[in-house]
Amino acid sequence: MNREDTIAALATPPGIGALGIIRVSGAESHQQVDRIFKNPKGKRASEMNGYTAAYGHIIDPDTGENADEVIILVMHAPHSYTGENMVEIIAHGGPVPLQAIMDLLLDRGVRLAEQGEFTRRAFFNGKMDLAQAEAVVDVIEAKTQKGLRLALDQLGGSLSRFIRESSEKLWEVLAYCEASIDFPEDELDGFTLEDVEQYLDRVEKDLEKTLETYSRGRALREGVRTTIIGRPNVGKSTLLNALLGEERALVTSVPGTTRDSVEELINLDGIPLRLIDTAGLRETEDEVEKLGVDRTRKLLERSDLILAVLDSGSGFTAEDEKMLATIPQEKSLVVVNKIDLDESIDLTGVREHFPENEILFISALEGRGLERVRQAIKERIIGSEKEEGFWVSNLRHERALKEALKSVKAAREGWKSGVTMDLAVVDIRGALHHLGQITGETINQDISREIFSRFCIGK
């Protein structure tokens, strides 16, 4: 817990404007904002009084590019939520400009806040009582139980493969360096001094590529892929139309109406959503339909979010069971449709697979419960007070990747310019530390295992 450094995060209270606020806290927060904030009259955060606001633009100081039009609210320690110097940046655009603002801060030495960190700081600065603080511990606890690691599987297959491979290569380099330092007279087969630079080079290129193809960028540029699935006839197309507010997809009472997926772009309070209606999931003999079902499975893998639709009218079936078993919990929402017909569907099977998720009850036909569906989608993407949405956790992934890349670069450049192994190792360890925030590996616990499993050591 480093109390000195300055942290930033998206403040995401539920409700309107959730996307608009970035909080910055820490002794240097005013100066940090000064670097990127331009007010027409030359006002600076570090010179403003507590609880005053100023209008202006966030400008990239390197390129002069305008990221967004904003209002900043300045607070002085101890009169702020955390008890530290704080700035709230109220941005007016959607996620893309917000992202740009976060990047400007984080690239200049501000750290992305850990979960619950604002509240924790508030407690230690005496701004909060015990009951409130314990609630925060509960949140941190919930996160710890899921594993501190960010769910790698949540990322696309190739992305997580890239990260695993890079981390594996770095472990190899590190094990080699550490072994040759601690066992200078042993023979280390299968790896040579020359390999070090080559490996670092490769990892650097891989990480660069990984960052380029990063899904978060795609999600925000092209829309968050949201796929609607469910048995035939449960009302998927009707749900799409309802969220869209237009009759786009064909709706009939004949099961298997939708054969090819239909894609529509909608704007959910500033979040671009790519809504995809699919062919109903089922084992089938019909060749044409089979094609559609196969395609659906592929689609699911590439989806950021899945809406799994059940039919309250026909009850919970074995096919529903099968569907829930195949989709990952962290990117799925369960929607029970047609509650106008019958509300007594047995949800035991749902609870088994999705013990923690909220179940959404709607009538797509009558438009009931749709507001809650929109809200739930939003929370999944941006996050709520208790949980991080995938957008934020992807932001963490990306940050970790960027930091890892920086360390690998430093290691490679140092190695090339002739710094000694003991120094190069510092940066290699740094890179592994950052990747470890994604993969869950810790260096000090795992290094001896790596050395002894790779090399025949000991005399």
Add this chain to the structure above:
Amino acid sequence: MFEYPQTYQIIVIGAGHAGCEAALAASRLGFKTLVLTIDLDHIAFMPCNPSVGGPAKGHIVREIDALGGEMGRNIDSTMIQVRMLNTRKGPAVQALRAQADKKKYHLRMKEVLEKQKNLDLKQGLVTRILAEEGRVKGVETATGIRYRGEKVILTTGTFLRGRIIIGEATFDAGPNQQLPAKELSRSLQELGFSLKRFKTGTPPRVLGRTIDYDKTEPQPGHAGSLFFSFLHEGREGISGQLSCHLTHTNPRTHSIINENIERAPLFSGVIEGTGPRYCPSIEDKVVSFPRKKSHQVFIEPEGLTTDEMYLSGLPTSLPEDVQFSFLRTIKGMERVDMVRPGYAIEYDVIDTRQLNLDLETRLIQGLYTAGQVNGTSGYEEAGGQGLIAGINAALTLQGRKPLILDRAQAYIGVLIDDLVTKGTEEPYRMLTSRAEYRLLLRQDNADQRLSHIGREIGLLGDYQWELFRQKQEEIEKILEILGKTKIRPTPEVNEILQEKTSGGLNKPVSLKEIFRRPEITWSDLVDLEPGLPSCTQGIQTQVETMVKYEGYIERQQREIEHFKKLEKKMLPEKIDYDRVPNLRTEAREKLKDIRPISVGQAGRINGVSPADITSLLIYLERKKKNG
């Protein structure tokens, strides 16, 4: 039972590398000290490799020396070869390693103990530790003597229920077939200690004159002023160094081992103890790495007055006849004469999670444990712990706070913290990769890190302290000169630099700036500025490291500040973990068990999560507010 007429303040059981340091520290700090050992002819004995130092281990020896211990001085006066390892891998990991004359090493240490004021040295096999109401009272020996003492330091190495294994043959024995301590284990168990069984091993010894050295590669020592002790810095290096020799096993060696593998105690189930991964037996290496066609064998002399050679790389517990056969397949050993077979030894160790960071046991007040009995391996690791145990027994008798070195101060700190906080599942060897702040825990600056502590405790003598102070002054002076001396971009200067494949200058820069370049050495600086004051190798290295590493060192220093914050958040001795809300059950049990002294230490316990630490912090904060 005969009641010995004299009451001691501190009793040390065992006179190995831990025991000697413990006893010397205790008596030098003015306490009436007794050392009991099974055999007076094996004081500071080296039953395994005849060498001291190497990465991390050499660092520990320097630390022992800076605190006022004996190991560095003892090896300096008895070494027959010395090398500086890792010279190209960076100053942080450079390490000295010396071959010892085993006999001389023992004899010199024995003499130092015998001459030490306040110290009695006696032969005796301790069978029982006496304790009343959780407080240690003394010890009893097998021959019926009861010694009373206020503090007892247990440093019994691998003697507790020691069992030697050579093929099908097993003996109840300590290392080198000495008498084992059979009954002491039971006494410890009766006091409530939980013990574990570890295993280690040693290679065969052979006669030097039966080796064909022409077929091996000589491994000579290094010239120069290379010493462990800061007392000896700048002295002329030792002369007449002996050489080690390198040879290799080959497929024939391996096939003999493979053919007899079912007779190997390691695989037949005879050996139960857990062995170290970093020092596997040759049969283990052959089985685990079948694709490796040859393994290194270093032939190391055991001393000047013996022709016995230690075969580093070949620890084994195969039957003696198999050892004999596979040795003769090795290049240069075709007609070798084996004089002692290698063996494995199993022994009891204390689960160190029962200790506090000052090495006192939590169960019995006044009882300390140190060295291999704590599950470590290596003479250096033992010496470091022995020194700390001896110091702390003495400090508590003086009513002073115990000495606890932290992970940012010393390898000894890392070692003890690991043992006490995490425990160990195999014989623990110090590795530089275990230290988070390796760039700061260097061998060259062990004196800077620890001399003032040794001085304050009262172990570091006036002479060594004065040497240290002078050296510090000199370092500061030279750093200042380097910073102030500007070198102008003259053709001569640029010629010197270009010769070093270093870029020329286009404006005046300080010598310090030039010294930052990796390719520039101290002697280049002298070429550029002949007026530089001359100084010892030790000072040159330290200045060079401070200049070249500055950025990295500052980075680690910042990390350390962060680390220290949680280390300084002390946990009350009487904290009741049942009353700390929100702790998970596993964390609660572990905390009750290990009783960390600080929040920092608590965080390193396996099974205590960051969330548990937050709960702890919140609890402490509330206690503070409510008074």
